Amino acid sequence: MKRFLDLNDFTREEVLSLLELARRLEKQPEPRALAGKILGLVFFNPSLRTLASFQVGMARLGGTSFVINPGQGTWQLETRSGVTMDGVAAEHVREGIPVLASYCDALGIRAFADGKNLDEDLAESRFSLMAQLTDKPLINLESAMNHPCQALADWKTMDDLAVPRAGRFVLSWAWHPRALPLAVPAAAVHMAALRGMEVVVLRPEGFALPPAVMERARRAAAASGGSVRETTDREEALTGAQILYVKEWGATSPYGDSEADARLRAPLRDWCVREDWFGGAPDCRLMHCLPVRRNTAIADAVLDGPRSIVQREAYNRLPAQMAVLHQMLKA
Amino acid sequence: MKRFLDLNDFTREEVLSLLELARRLEKQPEPRALAGKILGLVFFNPSLRTLASFQVGMARLGGTSFVINPGQGTWQLETRSGVTMDGVAAEHVREGIPVLASYCDALGIRAFADGKNLDEDLAESRFSLMAQLTDKPLINLESAMNHPCQALADWKTMDDLAVPRAGRFVLSWAWHPRALPLAVPAAAVHMAALRGMEVVVLRPEGFALPPAVMERARRAAAASGGSVRETTDREEALTGAQILYVKEWGATSPYGDSEADARLRAPLRDWCVREDWFGGAPDCRLMHCLPVRRNTAIADAVLDGPRSIVQREAYNRLPAQMAVLHQMLKA
Amino acid sequence: MKRFLDLNDFTREEVLSLLELARRLEKQPEPRALAGKILGLVFFNPSLRTLASFQVGMARLGGTSFVINPGQGTWQLETRSGVTMDGVAAEHVREGIPVLASYCDALGIRAFADGKNLDEDLAESRFSLMAQLTDKPLINLESAMNHPCQALADWKTMDDLAVPRAGRFVLSWAWHPRALPLAVPAAAVHMAALRGMEVVVLRPEGFALPPAVMERARRAAAASGGSVRETTDREEALTGAQILYVKEWGATSPYGDSEADARLRAPLRDWCVREDWFGGAPDCRLMHCLPVRRNTAIADAVLDGPRSIVQREAYNRLPAQMAVLHQMLKA
Numbered sequence: 001m002k003r004f005l006d007l008n009d010f011t012r013e014e015v016l017s018l019l020e021l022a023r024r025l026e027k028q029p030e031p032r033a034l035a036g037k038i039l040g041l042v043f044f045n046p047s048l049r050t051l052a053s054f055q056v057g058m059a060r061l062g063g064t065s066f067v068i069n070p071g072q073g074t075w076q077l078e079t080r081s082g083v084t085m086d087g088v089a090a091e092h093v094r095e096g097i098p099v100l101a102s103y104c105d106a107l108g109i110r111a112f113a114d115g116k117n118l119d120e121d122l123a124e125s126r127f128s129l130m131a132q133l134t135d136k137p138l139i140n141l142e143s144a145m146n147h148p149c150q151a152l153a154d155w156k157t158m159d160d161l162a163v164p165r166a167g168r169f170v171l172s173w174a175w176h177p178r179a180l181p182l183a184v185p186a187a188a189v190h191m192a193a194l195r196g197m198e199v200v201v202l203r204p205e206g207f208a209l210p211p212a213v214m215e216r217a218r219r220a221a222a223a224s225g226g227s228v229r230e231t232t233d234r235e236e237a238l239t240g241a242q243i244l245y246v247k248e249w250g251a252t253s254p255y256g257d258s259e260a261d262a263r264l265r266a267p268l269r270d271w272c273v274r275e276d277w278f279g280g281a282p283d284c285r286l287m288h289c290l291p292v293r294r295n296t297a298i299a300d301a302v303l304d305g306p307r308s309i310v311q312r313e314a315y316n317r318l319p320a321q322m323a324v325l326h327q328m329l330k331a
Numbered sequence: 332m333k334r335f336l337d338l339n340d341f342t343r344e345e346v347l348s349l350l351e352l353a354r355r356l357e358k359q360p361e362p363r364a365l366a367g368k369i370l371g372l373v374f375f376n377p378s379l380r381t382l383a384s385f386q387v388g389m390a391r392l393g394g395t396s397f398v399i400n401p402g403q404g405t406w407q408l409e410t411r412s413g414v415t416m417d418g419v420a421a422e423h424v425r426e427g428i429p430v431l432a433s434y435c436d437a438l439g440i441r442a443f444a445d446g447k448n449l450d451e452d453l454a455e456s457r458f459s460l461m462a463q464l465t466d467k468p469l470i471n472l473e474s475a476m477n478h479p480c481q482a483l484a485d486w487k488t489m490d491d492l493a494v495p496r497a498g499r500f501v502l503s504w505a506w507h508p509r510a511l512p513l514a515v516p517a518a519a520v521h522m523a524a525l526r527g528m529e530v531v532v533l534r535p536e537g538f539a540l541p542p543a544v545m546e547r548a549r550r551a552a553a554a555s556g557g558s559v560r561e562t563t564d565r566e567e568a569l570t571g572a573q574i575l576y577v578k579e580w581g582a583t584s585p586y587g588d589s590e591a592d593a594r595l596r597a598p599l600r601d602w603c604v605r606e607d608w609f610g611g612a613p614d615c616r617l618m619h620c621l622p623v624r625r626n627t628a629i630a631d632a633v634l635d636g637p638r639s640i641v642q643r644e645a646y647n648r649l650p651a652q653m654a655v656l657h658q659m660l661k662a
Numbered sequence: 663m664k665r666f667l668d669l670n671d672f673t674r675e676e677v678l679s680l681l682e683l684a685r686r687l688e689k690q691p692e693p694r695a696l697a698g699k700i701l702g703l704v705f706f707n708p709s710l711r712t713l714a715s716f717q718v719g720m721a722r723l724g725g726t727s728f729v730i731n732p733g734q735g736t737w738q739l740e741t742r743s744g745v746t747m748d749g750v751a752a753e754h755v756r757e758g759i760p761v762l763a764s765y766c767d768a769l770g771i772r773a774f775a776d777g778k779n780l781d782e783d784l785a786e787s788r789f790s791l792m793a794q795l796t797d798k799p800l801i802n803l804e805s806a807m808n809h810p811c812q813a814l815a816d817w818k819t820m821d822d823l824a825v826p827r828a829g830r831f832v833l834s835w836a837w838h839p840r841a842l843p844l845a846v847p848a849a850a851v852h853m854a855a856l857r858g859m860e861v862v863v864l865r866p867e868g869f870a871l872p873p874a875v876m877e878r879a880r881r882a883a884a885a886s887g888g889s890v891r892e893t894t895d896r897e898e899a900l901t902g903a904q905i906l907y908v909k910e911w912g913a914t915s916p917y918g919d920s921e922a923d924a925r926l927r928a929p930l931r932d933w934c935v936r937e938d939w940f941g942g943a944p945d946c947r948l949m950h951c952l953p954v955r956r957n958t959a960i961a962d963a964v965l966d967g968p969r970s971i972v973q974r975e976a977y978n979r980l981p982a983q984m985a986v987l988h989q990m991l992k993a
Contacts, residue, residue, distance in 0.1 A: 035693075038721050046405050056434040059369055066713075068713070085955035091952065091955075094965070095953065102977040291421045294409070318433070362697075383730060398735075403735055623757065624747035624748065646761065
C-alpha cells in the first residue's frame with residue numbers, strides 16, 4: 001500500500017484485511033516491525049488524537065516520527081498556485097512538502113477544508129496539490145472531505161462491539177457554535193455504507209450532505225448490500241438504530257456563507273443529543289469522532305452514560321493506523 | 332509505584348529508596364530498561380526543565396514520549412464540570428485525558444493553580460479531576476499546590492552536596508512582577524521537613540504560606556525529627572543556614588486578588604537576594620527551582636557566584652525522574 | 663569534532679573529509695551509530711528544514727532529539743547581560759542553556775541576528791554568549807552571520823552535480839518584502855570561496871556585504887585558489903556562470919534602519935529571478951537555501967524548471983548534518 005488517502009480507494013475485502021491486521025497487532029505486538037522508519041506529520045490544523053496516536057503508533061512499531069505545524073515554530077506555508085508571495089507565508093508547499101518528504105519514509109498531512117467553495121473542497125484541490133508533490137507513501141490525516149483514518153477506526157469499533165453488519169447506522173447533525181467541515185460526516189456515511197449497513201443521515205433543512213457525498217455512499221452501499229437515505233425526522237430515524245453517530249457540520253445551502261449559516265443554526269440548539277432521543281432505540285450506541293463540545297452537541301449524561309463508545313473509538317485510531325503504517329512501511 | 336503525585340504519599344524510606352535508585356542510574360545506565368514504553372506529557376502551562384528532562388529521561392531508559400500543549404497545535408481543553416461548551420474550548424478533559432492515556436503506558440500532567448480560590452487550589456480540584464479520569468500510571472508535572480518531581484530533585488541535590496540532614500533550610504520569598512503559584516514553596520517546605528531539616532519560612536507580611544501547607548510540613552517534620560517555623564526576620568532566619576531556597580509566590584491574605592497583591596508587593600523589591608544577605612551564613616548554598624528572573628528575585632552576583640547550586644538542582648530533575656519512571660514502568 | 667559553529671574553523675581538507683563521510687552515510691547507513699545519544703535543539707527563530715532534518719538525522723543514526731522553542735510552550739529566554747528581568751522573559755539563557763545542555767549529549771542553537779547593530783551581529787554577540795555557557799558539543803543552527811550546516815549542504819550539492827571546483831558562483835541579492843539577515847549570504851560566499859570557485863557577489867547599491875564578510879571570503883579564496891569580487895552588473899556577472907545562488911538580505915548602508923531599507927528596496931522588485939536572466943548562462947543551476955517566496959524572489963517558471971536544484975540542496979541538509987553528528991558524537 002503506497003497511499004492511504006481515501007477508504008474508497010480500497011475494496012471491502014482490502015479494508016477487512018486491514019482491520020484483521022489491526023486486531024493482530026493488538027494481540028501480537030511487533031515492536032521492531034518499522035525499526036529505522038521515519039514518519040513526517042504535517043498539521044495545517046489542530047489535532048489531538050491524530051497527533052498523539054500516529055507518534056505512538058510509530059513508536060509501538062519501532063519507528064520514529066516528527067511533527068511540523070506550519071506557522072508555529074515553522075514558516076507559514078502558501079498553498080495557492082501562481083501567487084506573488086508578498087504576504088505572511090514565507091514558503092510554498094511546492095518546496096516545503098517535497099523537502100519534508102525527502103527526509104522521511106512516509107508523510108502524513110492534515111489540511112481541513114477552506115470552507116468557501118464547495119466544488120473546490122469536494123475536489124480536494126488543496127490536499128491533491130500537496131499529494132502530487134511527492135511520490136513517497138502518504139497518509140491523509142484529514143482533508144477537506146475525508147478522514148480515512150477515522151473511518152477505519154470507526155469500522156473497527158463497531159466490529160469490536162459486534163454491531164451487526166446490516167444494523168442501522170444513523171449519522172446525525174448536531175449543534176455547534178459555528179460551521180465545521182464535512183470531512184468526518186462524508187467519511188462516516190461512506191464507511192458505514194461500505195460495511196453494508198442501513199445508513200440514515202439525519203439533519204435539519206439546509207444541512208443536507210452534498211449530492212456527490214451521498215452518491216458516493218450509495219455506490220458503496222450498492223456494492224456491499226447496504227443502503228443510504230436521508231431524513232429530517234429524528235424519531236423515525238432513530239427507532240431501531242444500533243448506532244447514533246453524531247457530528248457537527250456547516251450549512252450546505254448555501255455553503256461557505258457564515259452569516260446564512262449562523263441564521264440557519266440559530267434555532268437548532270435542540271440538536272444537542274440527550275437521553276430522550278433514544279426512546280425507540282434503547283440499546284443504541286453513541287459514536288463521535290471527538291473533539292466534542294459537551295452540552296452543546298451532546299449532553300453530559302449521554303457522554304458519561306453506558307451507550308457512549310467515543311473513547312473506544314478514539315483508542316481504535318491507534319491500532320487502525322498501526323495497521324496502515326505496517327502495511328505501508330514494513331519491508 | 333502506580334502514581335507519583337505527591338511526596339507525601341511516600342514514607343521517608345520510600346523516598347530514600349527512590350534517591351538511591353536515581354544515583355544508581357547515574358552510575359549504571361540502563362539504556363533498555365523501558366524499551367517499548369511510551370510516556371505522554373500534557374502541559375497546560377509552560378515548561379523548560381520538565382519538558383526536556385522527561386523526554387530525555389525516557390530516551391535514556393530506551394522508551395519514548397510525546398508532548399501535548401493544549402491550545403497550541405491541539406484543541407483548548409475545558410476542565411470545568413457541567414458547563415455548556417460554547418466558548419473557546421473545543422474539547423473537555425473528560426474525553427481528552429482518557430483518550431491520551433489509552434495510547435500510552437504512563438501520563439504526566441502539568442496544570443498550575445487557577446490562583447483565584449485558595450480552597451479549590453489547596454484541594455487540587457483541577458488536577459484531581461484529571462487524575463480520576465484514568466487509572467494509568469500518572470505523574471504530577473506540577474499541580475496547583477505540588478511539584479513532587481522538583482522536590483525529589485531538590486532532596487537529591489542536598490544529598491549530593493552532603494548538606495547535613497539536620498541542617499537549617501530557609502525558604503525565602505523573593506520579589507516577582509506578579510503573583511506566582513504556591514506549588515514549589517509548598518513542596519519545598521514539605522520535602523525539607525521530611526528530610527529532617529530545621530525548616531524556616533522567611534516571608535513578608537501578607538505572604539505567609541497557608542496553614543494547611545505549614546501543618547502538612549510540620550507533620551512530616553515530626554515524623555522525621557525536623558522542625559518547621561516561620562518568620563519575617565531575614566537576619567535571624569539566615570544566620571547559620573546551610574540552604575537558602577528562594578522562591579517567588581503570590582499574596583495569601585488576600586489570595587487571588589491581583590490588585591491587593593500588587594499593593595502588597597510594591598514596596599518589597601528589596602526581597603531580591605544579594606550577597607549581603609549571607610553575612611551570618613558564609614557557606615550557605617543558594618537553591619531555586621528555575622526559571623528565575625535575574626536582578627529581580629536574585630542578583631547576578633549570587634546566581635553566578637560559588638554558592639549557587641541552581642544548575643545542579645535542575646540537572647537532578649533528570650536522574651530523579653528517571654528513578655520515578657523506572658520504578659513505575661519497569662516490568 | 664567538539665563544535666560545528668563556522669566552516670571557517672575547519673581546513674578545506676577537513677570539510678572534504680566531512681563531505682566524504684556524508685556520502686558514505688548515504689550509501690552505507692549506520693542505524694546504530696548514535697544509539698543512546700540525545701541532541702537538544704533550541705530554536706529562537708522559525709525553522710522547517712533544520713527542525714526536521716536534525717530530528718531525522720539523529721533518528722537515522724539511532725539517536726533521539728528534543729525541541730525547545732523559547733516562548734512557545736516554554737519560557738521566553740532573556741539573552742542580554744546584566745538586565746533587571748521585570749519584562750516578559752521569565753528565564754535567562756545563563757540558566758536555560760547550561761541546564762538543557764546538562765540533559766543531552768549535544769546541543770544545537772538557532773538565533774538569528776538582532777538586525778540593529780552591525781558590529782554586534784558581526785561579533786555574533788548573542789550566539790557567542792550562549793556558546794560560552796556550555797562545554798557540551800554544540801552546533802550552529804544559524805546565527806547572526808553564519809549558517810555552516812547550510813554551507814556544508816550547499817557544497818555537497820555542487821559536488822553531487824559535478825559543478826567544477828573553479829566554476830563561477832554568483833551570489834545574487836533578490837527582492838523580499840523586508841530586510842532579512844546576512845547569515846546565509848555570508849556563509850555562502852565563504853563556502854564557495856573555500857571550495858576554490860570564482861565568486862561574484864551581485865547586489866544593488868546599498869546592499870553590499872559588509873567588508874568583514876568579503877574579507878573573510880577573500881582569505882578563504884586565497885588559500886583555495888579561488889577569487890571573490892562584487893558587482894551591480896547582472897549581465898556581466900551571470901555570463902558563463904555555473905551557479906546562481908539567490909538570497910534576500912537587508913540593506914547594509916545603513917544597517918538596521920527599516921525605513922531606509924524600505925526606501926532602498928522599493929524600486930528593486932525586478933530583482934526577482936526570471937528565466938531571461940540566464941541568456942549568457944544557459945546551463946547555470948539555481949540554488950536557494952529556502953524558504954523562498956515565489957514570484958517575489960524567484961519566478962515560478964525558474965523554480966519549477968530544470969535549472970532549479972533547491973530541493974536537492976534542502977535534501978542535502980540531512981546527509982551533511984548526519985556527517986557532523988557522526989563525527990561529533992560517535993564514540
